[in-house]
Amino acid sequence: MQQQGKGRIRLSNEADILHAAEYVFARAGFAGATVGEIAQRAQMPKSNLHYYFRTKKDIYRAVLANTLSLWLAETDSIREDNDPKRALSDYIRAKMKLSASHPDASRVFANEILHGAAEIGDYLRADLRALVDVKARVIERWIADGRMAPVDPHHLFFTIWAATQTYADFEPQVCAVLGVKRLGARQIESATAHLTKLLLRGCGLDTESTVDIA
Numbered sequence: 001m002q003q004q005g006k007g008r009i010r011l012s013n014e015a016d017i018l019h020a021a022e023y024v025f026a027r028a029g030f031a032g033a034t035v036g037e038i039a040q041r042a043q044m045p046k047s048n049l050h051y052y053f054r055t056k057k058d059i060y061r062a063v064l065a066n067t068l069s070l071w072l073a074e075t076d077s078i079r080e081d082n083d084p085k086r087a088l089s090d091y092i093r094a095k096m097k098l099s100a101s102h103p104d105a106s107r108v109f110a111n112e113i114l115h116g117a118a119e120i121g122d123y124l125r126a127d128l129r130a131l132v133d134v135k136a137r138v139i140e141r142w143i144a145d146g147r148m149a150p151v152d153p154h155h156l157f158f159t160i161w162a163a164t165q166t167y168a169d170f171e172p173q174v175c176a177v178l179g180v181k182r183l184g185a186r187q188i189e190s191a192t193a194h195l196t197k198l199l200l201r202g203c204g205l206d207t208e209s210t211v212d213i214a
Contacts, residue, residue: 014052016042018066021059026104029111030060057119064112064120067105068128070098078135084148085205089196095164096192100183106168132157149204156203163195 020041024033035056039046053059074094077087099106117124136153143150167174171183178187197207 010052013044013048014062016044017049017052017059018063021063022102022104022108025060025063026107026111030056033060035059060108061119063105063108067102067109068120068123070102070105071095072128072131074098075131075135078138080138080141084139084142084203085200088200088203088205092160092164092196092199093192095160096167096188096195099164099168100185100188103168103171106165110165110169149202151203156199159202160199163199167191 017038021033021038023041024037028034028037033056035049036046038056038059039049042049049059053062074091077090077094079087112119132154135157139148139151139153139156142148167183167188174187175182180187183191200207
Protein backbone atom coordinates (compact mmCIF):
# COMPACT_ATOMS: atom_id res chain seq x y z
CA MET A 1 0.00 0.00 0.00
CA GLN A 2 2.85 2.38 0.85
CA GLN A 3 4.44 1.71 -2.55
CA GLN A 4 1.13 2.47 -4.28
CA GLY A 5 0.93 5.73 -2.38
CA LYS A 6 4.41 6.69 -3.55
CA GLY A 7 3.40 5.82 -7.10
CA ARG A 8 0.37 8.11 -6.93
CA ILE A 9 2.48 10.94 -5.52
CA ARG A 10 5.03 10.52 -8.31
CA LEU A 11 2.35 10.57 -11.01
CA SER A 12 0.76 13.63 -9.42
CA ASN A 13 4.07 15.49 -9.23
CA GLU A 14 4.99 14.57 -12.79
CA ALA A 15 1.58 15.82 -13.97
CA ASP A 16 2.14 19.12 -12.13
CA ILE A 17 5.57 19.50 -13.73
CA LEU A 18 4.26 18.79 -17.23
CA HIS A 19 1.36 21.21 -16.78
CA ALA A 20 3.77 23.91 -15.61
CA ALA A 21 6.15 23.11 -18.46
CA GLU A 22 3.36 23.43 -21.03
CA TYR A 23 2.70 26.95 -19.76
CA VAL A 24 6.37 28.00 -19.79
CA PHE A 25 7.32 26.38 -23.12
CA ALA A 26 4.21 27.81 -24.81
CA ARG A 27 5.30 31.35 -23.88
CA ALA A 28 9.09 31.20 -23.97
CA GLY A 29 9.77 28.40 -26.43
CA PHE A 30 12.30 25.69 -25.72
CA ALA A 31 15.32 28.01 -25.95
CA GLY A 32 13.85 30.71 -23.73
CA ALA A 33 12.38 28.46 -21.04
CA THR A 34 14.35 27.60 -17.91
CA VAL A 35 14.04 24.72 -15.48
CA GLY A 36 13.85 27.29 -12.69
CA GLU A 37 10.75 28.89 -14.25
CA ILE A 38 9.12 25.49 -14.65
CA ALA A 39 9.89 24.54 -11.04
CA GLN A 40 8.50 27.86 -9.82
CA ARG A 41 5.35 27.39 -11.86
CA ALA A 42 4.98 23.84 -10.50
CA GLN A 43 5.49 25.21 -6.98
CA MET A 44 8.36 22.91 -6.10
CA PRO A 45 12.09 23.31 -5.50
CA LYS A 46 14.27 22.98 -8.57
CA SER A 47 16.11 20.07 -6.93
CA ASN A 48 12.80 18.20 -6.55
CA LEU A 49 12.01 18.71 -10.21
CA HIS A 50 15.37 17.19 -11.18
CA TYR A 51 14.37 14.07 -9.25
CA TYR A 52 11.75 13.44 -11.98
CA PHE A 53 13.46 14.94 -15.04
CA ARG A 54 17.23 15.31 -15.43
CA THR A 55 17.26 18.03 -18.08
CA LYS A 56 15.09 20.65 -19.73
CA LYS A 57 15.08 18.55 -22.89
CA ASP A 58 13.72 15.58 -20.92
CA ILE A 59 10.84 17.75 -19.71
CA TYR A 60 10.22 19.07 -23.21
CA ARG A 61 10.13 15.59 -24.71
CA ALA A 62 7.76 14.44 -21.97
CA VAL A 63 5.40 17.33 -22.73
CA LEU A 64 5.34 16.39 -26.42
CA ALA A 65 4.91 12.69 -25.69
CA ASN A 66 2.06 13.37 -23.26
CA THR A 67 0.33 15.63 -25.79
CA LEU A 68 0.54 13.02 -28.53
CA SER A 69 -0.68 10.32 -26.14
CA LEU A 70 -3.77 12.38 -25.27
CA TRP A 71 -4.54 13.17 -28.90
CA LEU A 72 -3.99 9.71 -30.31
CA ALA A 73 -6.05 7.97 -27.63
CA GLU A 74 -9.10 9.77 -29.02
CA THR A 75 -8.82 7.93 -32.34
CA ASP A 76 -10.15 4.79 -30.60
CA SER A 77 -13.68 5.68 -31.71
CA ILE A 78 -12.66 5.26 -35.37
CA ARG A 79 -13.16 1.53 -35.87
CA GLU A 80 -15.07 -0.49 -38.46
CA ASP A 81 -17.86 -1.63 -36.13
CA ASN A 82 -18.71 1.94 -35.15
CA ASP A 83 -21.11 4.22 -36.99
CA PRO A 84 -19.12 6.76 -39.07
CA LYS A 85 -21.26 9.66 -37.95
CA ARG A 86 -20.90 8.72 -34.29
CA ALA A 87 -17.17 7.98 -34.60
CA LEU A 88 -16.26 11.22 -36.35
CA SER A 89 -18.53 13.29 -34.09
CA ASP A 90 -16.89 11.77 -31.02
CA TYR A 91 -13.42 12.37 -32.41
CA ILE A 92 -14.09 16.02 -33.29
CA ARG A 93 -15.63 16.67 -29.87
CA ALA A 94 -12.73 14.99 -28.09
CA LYS A 95 -10.17 17.05 -30.02
CA MET A 96 -12.06 20.25 -29.21
CA LYS A 97 -12.16 19.32 -25.53
CA LEU A 98 -8.41 18.80 -25.55
CA SER A 99 -7.87 22.16 -27.26
CA ALA A 100 -9.90 23.77 -24.49
CA SER A 101 -8.34 21.84 -21.59
CA HIS A 102 -4.72 21.73 -22.85
CA PRO A 103 -4.25 24.84 -25.03
CA ASP A 104 -0.63 25.34 -24.03
CA ALA A 105 0.22 21.74 -24.92
CA SER A 106 -1.21 22.32 -28.40
CA ARG A 107 0.88 25.50 -28.77
CA VAL A 108 4.07 23.73 -27.71
CA PHE A 109 3.37 20.97 -30.23
CA ALA A 110 2.63 23.48 -33.00
CA ASN A 111 5.87 25.34 -32.26
CA GLU A 112 7.81 22.08 -32.42
CA ILE A 113 6.32 21.32 -35.84
CA LEU A 114 7.00 24.85 -37.11
CA HIS A 115 10.65 24.43 -36.15
CA GLY A 116 11.04 21.19 -38.09
CA ALA A 117 9.95 18.59 -35.50
CA ALA A 118 13.54 17.92 -34.41
CA GLU A 119 12.48 16.08 -31.26
CA ILE A 120 9.51 14.11 -32.58
CA GLY A 121 10.19 13.76 -36.30
CA ASP A 122 11.04 10.06 -36.03
CA TYR A 123 7.83 9.41 -34.09
CA LEU A 124 5.74 11.28 -36.66
CA ARG A 125 7.24 9.32 -39.54
CA ALA A 126 6.87 5.97 -37.80
CA ASP A 127 4.23 5.59 -35.06
CA LEU A 128 1.92 8.45 -36.06
CA ARG A 129 2.03 7.55 -39.74
CA ALA A 130 1.28 3.90 -38.93
CA LEU A 131 -1.68 4.80 -36.72
CA VAL A 132 -3.18 7.20 -39.25
CA ASP A 133 -2.78 4.57 -41.98
CA VAL A 134 -4.75 2.09 -39.85
CA LYS A 135 -7.53 4.60 -39.22
CA ALA A 136 -7.52 5.65 -42.88
CA ARG A 137 -8.22 2.05 -43.86
CA VAL A 138 -11.24 2.08 -41.54
CA ILE A 139 -12.57 5.17 -43.30
CA GLU A 140 -11.86 3.60 -46.70
CA ARG A 141 -13.92 0.57 -45.66
CA TRP A 142 -16.81 2.83 -44.61
CA ILE A 143 -16.60 4.51 -48.02
CA ALA A 144 -16.46 1.17 -49.87
CA ASP A 145 -19.54 0.01 -47.93
CA GLY A 146 -21.42 3.16 -48.95
CA ARG A 147 -21.62 4.43 -45.39
CA MET A 148 -20.08 7.82 -46.18
CA ALA A 149 -19.03 9.89 -49.19
CA PRO A 150 -15.66 9.38 -50.90
CA VAL A 151 -13.07 11.55 -49.16
CA ASP A 152 -9.30 11.32 -48.81
CA PRO A 153 -8.91 9.86 -45.28
CA HIS A 154 -5.46 11.34 -44.65
CA HIS A 155 -6.55 14.82 -45.64
CA LEU A 156 -9.67 14.41 -43.54
CA PHE A 157 -7.42 13.92 -40.51
CA PHE A 158 -5.35 16.97 -41.45
CA THR A 159 -8.54 19.02 -41.72
CA ILE A 160 -9.84 17.87 -38.33
CA TRP A 161 -6.48 18.56 -36.67
CA ALA A 162 -6.19 22.02 -38.18
CA ALA A 163 -9.80 23.00 -37.46
CA THR A 164 -9.81 21.86 -33.83
CA GLN A 165 -6.33 22.96 -32.83
CA THR A 166 -6.78 26.48 -34.21
CA TYR A 167 -8.94 27.29 -31.16
CA ALA A 168 -5.86 26.70 -28.98
CA ASP A 169 -3.00 27.75 -31.25
CA PHE A 170 -4.68 30.93 -32.50
CA GLU A 171 -6.92 31.72 -29.53
CA PRO A 172 -5.98 35.45 -29.44
CA GLN A 173 -7.05 35.81 -33.07
CA VAL A 174 -10.30 33.92 -32.49
CA CYS A 175 -11.03 35.97 -29.36
CA ALA A 176 -10.31 39.24 -31.17
CA VAL A 177 -12.77 38.42 -33.95
CA LEU A 178 -15.44 37.17 -31.51
CA GLY A 179 -14.96 40.15 -29.22
CA VAL A 180 -14.22 38.13 -26.06
CA LYS A 181 -11.25 38.12 -23.69
CA ARG A 182 -10.92 34.35 -23.71
CA LEU A 183 -12.79 31.35 -25.07
CA GLY A 184 -15.31 30.02 -22.58
CA ALA A 185 -17.53 26.97 -22.54
CA ARG A 186 -20.18 28.68 -24.68
CA GLN A 187 -17.74 29.58 -27.45
CA ILE A 188 -16.16 26.12 -27.45
CA GLU A 189 -19.55 24.43 -27.59
CA SER A 190 -20.65 26.66 -30.46
CA ALA A 191 -17.42 25.97 -32.34
CA THR A 192 -17.73 22.23 -31.74
CA ALA A 193 -21.28 22.14 -33.08
CA HIS A 194 -20.25 24.16 -36.13
CA LEU A 195 -17.20 22.03 -36.94
CA THR A 196 -19.09 18.79 -36.41
CA LYS A 197 -21.89 19.78 -38.79
CA LEU A 198 -19.49 21.18 -41.39
CA LEU A 199 -17.18 18.15 -41.40
CA LEU A 200 -19.97 15.59 -41.33
CA ARG A 201 -21.62 17.26 -44.32
CA GLY A 202 -18.29 17.15 -46.16
CA CYS A 203 -18.26 13.41 -45.52
CA GLY A 204 -21.78 13.00 -46.88
CA LEU A 205 -23.21 12.17 -43.47
CA ASP A 206 -26.69 13.23 -42.41
CA THR A 207 -26.57 16.17 -40.01
CA GLU A 208 -30.32 16.58 -39.62
CA SER A 209 -30.94 13.50 -37.48
CA THR A 210 -29.86 13.95 -33.89
CA VAL A 211 -26.37 13.03 -32.79
CA ASP A 212 -25.79 13.44 -29.08
CA ILE A 213 -22.42 15.21 -28.94
CA ALA A 214 -22.77 16.42 -25.39
